[in-house]
Amino acid sequence: MEPWQLTAAAAAAKLQDGSLTAEALTRSCLEHCAEREPFTKAFAYLDPMLALANARRVDKAHAKGVLHGLPLGVKDMIDTADMPTSHNSPIYEGLRQGRDAACVGVARGEGAVVFGKTDTVEFAAAGRRALTRNPHDASRTPGGSSSGSAAAVADGMVPLAFGTQTGGSTIRPASFCGVYAMKPTHGVVNSEGAKRYSHTLDTIGWYGRAPADLRLVAQAFRLFGLETPLGKAPGQLRIGLCRGPNWALAAPESQEALLLAGRRLEAAGIAVEELELAAPFKDVTEAQRIVLMGEGRGAFLQEYLAAHGLLHQDFRDRVENADGITAAALVVAYDLAAECRKRFDTLFPRFDAVLTPAAVGEAPVGRQDTGNPVFNSMWTLLHVPCIGIPCTTGPNGLPVGVQIVGPRFGDAALLEVAALVAPAIDAGRAG
Amino acid sequence: MEPWQLTAAAAAAKLQDGSLTAEALTRSCLEHCAEREPFTKAFAYLDPMLALANARRVDKAHAKGVLHGLPLGVKDMIDTADMPTSHNSPIYEGLRQGRDAACVGVARGEGAVVFGKTDTVEFAAAGRRALTRNPHDASRTPGGSSSGSAAAVADGMVPLAFGTQTGGSTIRPASFCGVYAMKPTHGVVNSEGAKRYSHTLDTIGWYGRAPADLRLVAQAFRLFGLETPLGKAPGQLRIGLCRGPNWALAAPESQEALLLAGRRLEAAGIAVEELELAAPFKDVTEAQRIVLMGEGRGAFLQEYLAAHGLLHQDFRDRVENADGITAAALVVAYDLAAECRKRFDTLFPRFDAVLTPAAVGEAPVGRQDTGNPVFNSMWTLLHVPCIGIPCTTGPNGLPVGVQIVGPRFGDAALLEVAALVAPAIDAGRAG
Numbered sequence: 055m056e057p058w059q060l061t062a063a064a065a066a067a068k069l070q071d072g073s074l075t076a077e078a079l080t081r082s083c084l085e086h087c088a089e090r091e092p093f094t095k096a097f098a099y100l101d102p103m104l105a106l107a108n109a110r111r112v113d114k115a116h117a118k119g120v121l122h123g124l125p126l127g128v129k130d131m132i133d134t135a136d137m138p139t140s141h142n143s144p145i146y147e148g149l150r151q152g153r154d155a156a157c158v159g160v161a162r163g164e165g166a167v168v169f170g171k172t173d174t175v176e177f178a179a180a181g182r183r184a185l186t187r188n189p190h191d192a193s194r195t196p197g198g199s200s201s202g203s204a205a206a207v208a209d210g211m212v213p214l215a216f217g218t219q220t221g222g223s224t225i226r227p228a229s230f231c232g233v234y235a236m237k238p239t240h241g242v243v244n245s246e247g248a249k250r251y252s253h254t255l256d257t258i259g260w261y262g263r264a265p266a267d268l269r270l271v272a273q274a275f276r277l278f279g280l281e282t283p284l285g286k287a288p289g290q291l292r293i294g295l296c297r298g299p300n301w302a303l304a305a306p307e308s309q310e311a312l313l314l315a316g317r318r319l320e321a322a323g324i325a326v327e328e329l330e331l332a333a334p335f336k337d338v339t340e341a342q343r344i345v346l347m348g349e350g351r352g353a354f355l356q357e358y359l360a361a362h363g364l365l366h367q368d369f370r371d372r373v374e375n376a377d378g379i380t381a382a383a384l385v386v387a388y389d390l391a392a393e394c395r396k397r398f399d400t401l402f403p404r405f406d407a408v409l410t411p412a413a414v415g416e417a418p419v420g421r422q423d424t425g426n427p428v429f430n431s432m433w434t435l436l437h438v439p440c441i442g443i444p445c446t447t448g449p450n451g452l453p454v455g456v457q458i459v460g461p462r463f464g465d466a467a468l469l470e471v472a473a474l475v476a477p478a479i480d481a482g483r484a485g
Numbered sequence: 486m487e488p489w490q491l492t493a494a495a496a497a498a499k500l501q502d503g504s505l506t507a508e509a510l511t512r513s514c515l516e517h518c519a520e521r522e523p524f525t526k527a528f529a530y531l532d533p534m535l536a537l538a539n540a541r542r543v544d545k546a547h548a549k550g551v552l553h554g555l556p557l558g559v560k561d562m563i564d565t566a567d568m569p570t571s572h573n574s575p576i577y578e579g580l581r582q583g584r585d586a587a588c589v590g591v592a593r594g595e596g597a598v599v600f601g602k603t604d605t606v607e608f609a610a611a612g613r614r615a616l617t618r619n620p621h622d623a624s625r626t627p628g629g630s631s632s633g634s635a636a637a638v639a640d641g642m643v644p645l646a647f648g649t650q651t652g653g654s655t656i657r658p659a660s661f662c663g664v665y666a667m668k669p670t671h672g673v674v675n676s677e678g679a680k681r682y683s684h685t686l687d688t689i690g691w692y693g694r695a696p697a698d699l700r701l702v703a704q705a706f707r708l709f710g711l712e713t714p715l716g717k718a719p720g721q722l723r724i725g726l727c728r729g730p731n732w733a734l735a736a737p738e739s740q741e742a743l744l745l746a747g748r749r750l751e752a753a754g755i756a757v758e759e760l761e762l763a764a765p766f767k768d769v770t771e772a773q774r775i776v777l778m779g780e781g782r783g784a785f786l787q788e789y790l791a792a793h794g795l796l797h798q799d800f801r802d803r804v805e806n807a808d809g810i811t812a813a814a815l816v817v818a819y820d821l822a823a824e825c826r827k828r829f830d831t832l833f834p835r836f837d838a839v840l841t842p843a844a845v846g847e848a849p850v851g852r853q854d855t856g857n858p859v860f861n862s863m864w865t866l867l868h869v870p871c872i873g874i875p876c877t878t879g880p881n882g883l884p885v886g887v888q889i890v891g892p893r894f895g896d897a898a899l900l901e902v903a904a905l906v907a908p909a910i911d912a913g914r915a916g
Contacts, residue, residue: 119790151583156681156787163790241684244783250587250677253684276786276804278812352675355707356587359550359594373707381709381894385830388893392823399816462819463812 057082062124062213063266069123076123076167080109083125083169087211093192095185096206098130099137100170108136109167119164120273126161127206127215129199130171131178132258133247134158137168141249142176142184145361155247157216157258157275164274169212172202175424177354178218179251181366183421188230190452194417197227198424200259204231207261214271215261220251221346222413222430224259225457228442230417230425232453234476235261236268238465240437243275252349254388255342255434265472268441272469279466286406288474293319293458294329294405299336300428305415307448308429312411315445315456315479319409322478329401329408335432338394341387342431347372348379348387391435398436399461407458407471416448433457439465441472444480488513493555493644494697500554507554507598511540514556514600518642524623526616527637529561530568531601539567540598550595551704557592558637558646560630561602562609563689564678565589568599572680573607573615576792586678588647588689588706595705600643603633606855608785609649610682612797614852619661621883625848628658629855631690635662638692645702646692651682652777653844653861655690656888659873661848661856663884665907666692667699669896671868674706683780685819686773686865696903699872703900710897717837719905724750724889725760725836730767731859736846738879739860743842746876746887746910750840753909760832760839766863769825772818773862778803779810779818822866829867830892838889838902847879864888870896872903874910 057065057079068074084102091097105125112123128134131141133155138148154162162168173184175198184201188194189209196205200217204227207215217224219237228235237259245256260271273280295316301309316326350372357365358373371377401408411429418425433440439462444455456479460468488496488510499505515533522528536556543554559565562572564586569579585593593599604615606629615632619625620640627636631648635658638646648655650668659666668690676687691702704711726747732740747757781803788796789804802808832839842860849856864871870893875886887910891899 146584149583152580153577153582154787156784159787159791163787241780242783244681244786245684246681246784250675253672253676275783349672352673352706353587353677355675356585356590356594360590385893389823389827392820392827396820396823462816 058086058210060213061264061267062262062270063264065124065213066122066270070118076109076112077106079123080105080125080167080169083212090209090211094187094189094205094209096172096202096209096211097170098140098142098173098202104136105167105169112165112167115165120270121161122165124166124214125169125212126166127169127172127203127212128158129178129203129217130174131218131249132158132216134168134171137171139171142174142182144364145357156244158247160274172206172215174201175199176366177249177251177369178220178223180368183424188417188452190232191450194419194452195230195421195424197230197417199223200227201424203261204228204233207263208233213262214267217259217261218248219257219259219430219434220255221342221434222427225430225440225442226413226425226427228261229413229455230453232444232455233261233263234265234268234444235259235442236272237440238272238277239439239463242277242465251353252346254345254349257434265469265476268472269469272465277465278463284467284470286470289323291406291471291474292325292327292404293475294401294408295326296329296331296408296410298331298410298429300339303414303428304411307454308411308413308415311445311454311456312409315409318478318481319475324475324478329405334390334394334397337390338432338435339428341390342435344379344383344387345435347377348384351375351379395436395462398438402461402464407460407468409456409458412442412455412457416450416452416454433459437462439468441468443472443476489517489641491644492695492698493693493701494695496644497553497555497701501549507540507543508537510554511536511556511598511600514643521640521642525618525620525636525640527603527633527640527642528601529571529573529604529633535567536598536600543596543598546596551701552592553596555597555645556600556643557597558600558603558634558643559589560609560634560648561605562649562680563589563647565599565602568602570602573605573613575795576788587675589678591705603637603646605632606630607797608680608682608800609651609654611799614855619848619883621663622881625850625883626661626852626855628661628848630654631658632855634692635659635664638694639664644693645698648690648692649679650688650690650861650865651686652773652865653858656861656871656873657844657856657858659692660844660884660886663875663886664692664694665696665699665875666690666873667703668871669703669708670870670894673708673896682784683777685776685780688865696900696907699903700900703896708896709894715898715901720754722837722902722905723756723758723835724906725832725839726757727760727762727839727841729762729841729860731770734845734859735842738885739842739844739846742876742885742887743840746840749909749912750906755906755909760836765821765825765828768821769863769866770859772821773866775810775814775818776866778808779815782806782810826867826893829869833892833895838891838899840887840889843873843886843888847881847883847885864890868893870899872899874903874907876910
């Protein structure tokens with residue numbers, strides 16, 4: 055087995071005990087990239103010498119952090135002090151910031167090897183798409199906007215990568231690419247230094263190839279509760295199977311994935327109970343759109359004024375409020391979200407997690423349609439932690455995942471649940 | 486009258502009609518700074534040649550924005566592409582970012598002359614204080630954390646300046662320095678590129694020497710409702726006079742300022758009615774502290790890991806959660822805030838604005854104590870717009886202001902109310 059094939063958790067064990075160096079792992083990832091990158095196009099910026107220099111610096115560190123030696127892809131709308139950040143915008147082509155985004159700084163502080171910048175949808179929002187292809191089928195999207203991050207982890211180029219989620223930009227690509235992903239509780243990871251779209255929604259997330267990989271990053275961010283494990287056995291879990299208010303929009307493969315995941319859990323001795331989210335929850339998806347468009351109005355004003363001709367029409371529409379979002383509608387959306395956050399939390403501890411679709415179906419064909427975030431945007435607005443888990447494949451052989459969701463700040467418990475349920479849910483896939 | 490003596494609105498009129506150039510105004514401000522800055526120490530970075538170059542660039546622009554030619558001070562924890570941003574932290578001494586913070590980009594896009602960086606409390610939060618002195622009494626603080634911005638505007642060095650408010654960092658210094666200030670509805674001004682402390686609380690604010698000055702900046706940010714004026718006469722206004730849950734903490738001069746403002750309004754024919762904020766509001770101040778400390782936990786983790794020895798103990802305490810904030814307490818605080826936001830909004834349109842204290846009293850003596858934010862932090866957590874209005878002087882001859890508060894997104898109406906009530910409230914001061 056080559057080092058690049060290791061999950062982050064498996065590599066971390068070797069890096070911690072000294073049987074693998076950051077440089078050797080980074081070199082292995084770079085060699086694999088040399089082979090795969092021409093097809094997958096996951097990276098917007100990748101300088102092998104810089105990645106190796108970062109690895110050697112980590113190898114010389116006098117203490118080992120929780121991410122020690124692990125190559126990390128960084129979505130190209132998150133600032134890095136040593137690499138440009140283009141936001142996939144012609145306005146910021148080659149832009150160099152003086153300091154790392156907060157999440158990158160924390161990862162570096164915990165020993166991660168900042169490896170390269172992964173391609174993204176313009177400003178992680180709209181406009182230009184990434185060039186990235188789905189590693190499972192080059193004719194299809196890896197999803198967006200964290201296109202390159204999901205694809206790079208799926209394709210073995212890096213064991214870990216940062217994405218962001220404002221609608222469904224972390225969990226949906228994970229489903230399309232067949233990898234694990236975590237969108238933590240909103241606000242627990244400082245999003246400073248990532249391009250802002252909506253302050254109520256923007257959330258830093260991350261990708262790995264196993265639940266234990268996701269946990270390493272959560273440890274780096276010192277998420278609440280990691281120090282006090284639940285310590286439950288699978289047989290003590292109760293999972294709420296939630297089709298959700300947008301079930302009718304799910305393609306057959308996504309409906310089947312959810313039901314299959316439920317059956318597999320039951321077969322593994324885990325209690326599964328159907329859960330319906332009543333009246334106010336059906337309006338949360340639309341509330342998310344209002345918040346997104348309403349807050350997007352101020353998010354791109356700087357670029358609108360400075361470089362109007364270089365700004366995609368999608369963003370001019372936001373600034374000009376083409377959707378006609380009113381302040382009154384925003385207030386209603388905020389207050390509905392607050393009410394539903396409170397209500398959703400009351401489902402716990404009756405349930406340990408809610409199991410729900412991660413995407414409409416398989417990854418769409420082409421580069422322009424990065425998929426519909428309808429199975430994600432509600433959870434993003436509710437601020438709750440979500441973990442994407444691969445489950446099955448669709449009619450075209452592409453991955454289809456599911457996600458589990460917890461209450462606000464239940465990130466640590468949700469990671470434990472993920473570790474317990476993933477072996478069942480993800481059982482059908484090879485590897 | 487020298488150009489530096491003009492309010493932003495008065496200068497803007499001359500700049501728009503061509504009777505004053507950006508260069509002439511900037512030169513006048515620089516000359517005044519040369520005289521005052523050695524005493525006031527408002528600026529962390531001021532390069533006269535760069536300020537003049539920025540002015541000349543504006544003078545050559547082919548269109549005039551709403552801030553055309555107006556020198557602007559920028560709090561030194563807000564990024565500027567052409568000037569370093571130190572955050573008053575030894576970690577970021579001389580840091581140069583590749584792009585402007587969003588608010589600076591918008592101001593530049595509307596023709597503002599970025600003049601210099603104003604001194605701040607470390608990371609606009611805690612730790613090191615600004616060197617700035619109160620222009621009215623060099624032995625006293627101008628308040629914090631927007632110390633230099635408030636003092637620079639009060640001292641005539643610039644007509645406009647950006648601050649931020651997470652607790653009371655915009656409105657309190659305005660009261661201490663005898664200037665006008667606005668903290669808009671949370672989230673309507675993109676805070677990207679300003680150092681993050683608390684994503685729920687951090688708000689960009691600004692200073693001027695008249696209500697019309699504040700309005701110019703609001704126009705630059707295209708705040709909701711500016712295009713549809715209320716068009717009320719003073720006699721049609723109804724103001725709620727609110728002592729608030731922390732009244733007992735107000736010094737006599739601050740209690741007197743509020744009651745005096747109320748009497749002056751009534752004398753001007755404006756209806757004033759006492760307003761009590763019942764039960765849940767009394768807990769909002771403590772909820773703000775919980776949100777601040779809880780979110781502060783993640784805000785400085787990057788610096789904690791990268792430069793532990795250069796980070797002030799105040800911030801290590803945040804990261805190590807010295808206050809022992811729990812996730813459960815954070816959830817309670819978020820939900821209380823959401824409930825009180827909704828309730829506060831219901832006071833409108835019964836009232837046109839709520840009149841309430843802006844600070845505990847006069848500016849404290851010394852540089853270390855920048856004043857208590859207890860009369861601001863509730864409003865910050867409620868996300869509502871606040872406008873600080875000078876009112877009177879205290880026992881030591883220092884300014885004491887009040888503030889008016891509106892419902893969420895009522896920024897435009899609140900600016901109109903400010904223009905109507907300020908001549909009465911601010912009547913006692915010379916000039």
